[in-house]
Ligand code: HEM
């Protein structure tokens with residue numbers, strides 16, 4: 001894992017001091033709320049319906065037990081004893097006092113954490129594959145590239161007042177576990193002539209105009225990596241729309257300009273930027289990459305497992321994934337207990353996960369964009385004991401990628417923009433499908449809920465997506481089918497007229513019944529939908 | 544109107560800045576004003592005879608001027624580069640890094656706050672249009 005050196009420490013410490021000064025000036029009335037807003041947003045501080053929300057960055061979703069314990073500590077001391085893991089691999093506190101924010105940042109800095117650029121119209125925290133460094137299918141660990149970008153983008157002087165927020169994701173496997181092409185820039189590390197470089201996709205995003213990012217450049221070698229991204233951002237900063245907030249994301253620029261024209265503009269800018277010598281040398285990449293060297297695996301770790309406990313076996317099949325190292329496995333801890341709030345964890349649970357990571361996973365944890373937690377490097381021989389401890393803490397729900405592993409935005413319970421509640425609906429759906437045998441029969445089924453058109457809950461990318469709308473002052477839900485945020489990326493299609501809260505749960509059940517009746521061998525819900533199209537689903541739902 | 548803040552040793556330029564169109568049509572002007580949507584690159588052929596470029600920041604949220612500043616500096620412009628308009632104290636350190644060396648903020652700036660914020664960051668991660676040595680270069684010489 002990356003560890004700060006004196007420079008990183010100095011920069012983050014200066015930020016704490018800067019923000020303390022900004023908050024003091026705000027509290028003293030020296031700056032207006034309008035002027036303070038972009039400053040606090042660039043530090044992850046949002047004003048929600050009831051209180052301030054603080055979003056803490058978890059760069060590319062990787063953290064250690066010390067950092068995880070700190071998150072628990074802050075939840076206890078400054079919030080209400082819990083935290084919320086987000087779809088961008090960060091953590092949010094929902095009940096923060098403005099006066100406390102500088103102290104919280106100071107505490108975070110002691111464990112090399114911060115809230116820098118977790119909101120605002122700047123380059124946000126870089127996201128990545130939660131299985132990085134462990135996945136059996138990866139080409140290389142994407143995180144050194146992501147860390148390089150973290151440093152490049154932190155307090156970037158030119159790109160701190162972009163037209164709109166800017167999200168970058170880096171992966172290095174064919175399987176896309178991070179919704180790479182739904183980011184403003186999606187990067188896949190690929191190999192060409194024995195050299196690693198980046199395939200660059202630009203202009204994806206969700207929100208009210210969802211778009212899948214087209215490929216802009218198939219290979220950018222390491223030596224040009226930062227220059228090329230600088231060029232991508234500069235073209236956006238200069239030409240992205242600023243007249244209408246809803247058209248300000250880079251996806252609209254790409255859409256209006258055309259991907260080819262945008263790529264040509266970037267090439268031209270790149271020619272100018274490349275001459276400036278702003279690319280870090282390979283030695284810097286190697287320095288960063290050394291922090292992500294594989295842990296000291298036990299080469300003799302047994303590769304066999306005792307599956308005799310049936311509940312354990314179910315969890316194994318559902319929540320444990322292949323590791324590149326024999327004798328090891330990747331564990332996903334579901335934060336989606338039936339009837340719970342997706343992504344929430346209590347301080348005690350956060351502490352326990354930290355302890356388990358320390359004991360069983362080389363002190364490493366990951367946050368996933370589906371709002372779960374991963375222990376990336378667990379000895380297979382330890383899995384049973386680990387599972388028992390998780391079970392006792394209510395953290396052993398065996399539902400990874402099943403219908404109850406729901407992504408839901410905060411919705412009307414927290415968010416001032418919401419049309420409808422998301423969390424209670426997620427709870428209702430999970431409860432309706434609570435039987436684990438039934439869930440497993442339905443197989444992989446990604447269900448995602450947003451409380452309004454802003455799409456924080458990724459509803460466009462759900463195999464089943466739900467969008468909260470306001471219908472004459474009454475909460476109403478639209479149903480979408482056929483989206484995917486994975487390597488087979490697609491955007492969902494609205495089935496037709498919306499539903500009440502109970503009506504939407506029934507509609508989902510009808511859609512899953514069509515799948516069960518019509519699926520062919522090995523088909524997931526999404527595959528059956530793609531083969532059959534909307535018609536049979538529509539008929540079952542509205543017929 | 545706030546005071547003019549300058550980080551240059553030479554005398555402030557007296558000639559009023561003309562619009563970009565006027566500049567391009569009138570070959571002897573030495574001061575030009577660029578609106579936030581205008582393309583600074585059209586000035587590149589004339590840089591050695593320009594003494595002042597004033598870049599407009601109509602709203603503090605409009606960040607196009609940061610790119611304008613860097614483009615001019617990166618092309619070798621040595622004259623005064625002024626940020627004019629809705630320029631806030633917390634933005635000036637970023638603008639300094641983009642090559643601006645004078646500021647005409649619409650509202651007065653608290654100089655003590657500004658001095659503290661200009662001195663705050665000892666290190667910067669990335670290279671820009673100021674003399675700061677990026678952290679990666681410090682690490683590797
Ligand atoms: C007070 C609560 C929140 C507000 C007001 C809010 C606001 C917004 C808005 C306005 C957008 C659309 C931006 C655009 O497309 O231009 C958006 C998108 C998004 N938000 Fe939130 N949000 C909130 C909470 C959250 C939370 C808790 C998460 C994570 C769990 C989240 C994750 C996202 C994501 C992933 C997107 C979609 C990004 C994209 O368009 O590509 N938001 N949010």
Ligand code: SF4
Nearest residue numbers: 409415418451452456
């Ligand atoms: S999708 Fe809408 S309701 Fe949900 S958090 Fe985002 S802005 Fe709020």
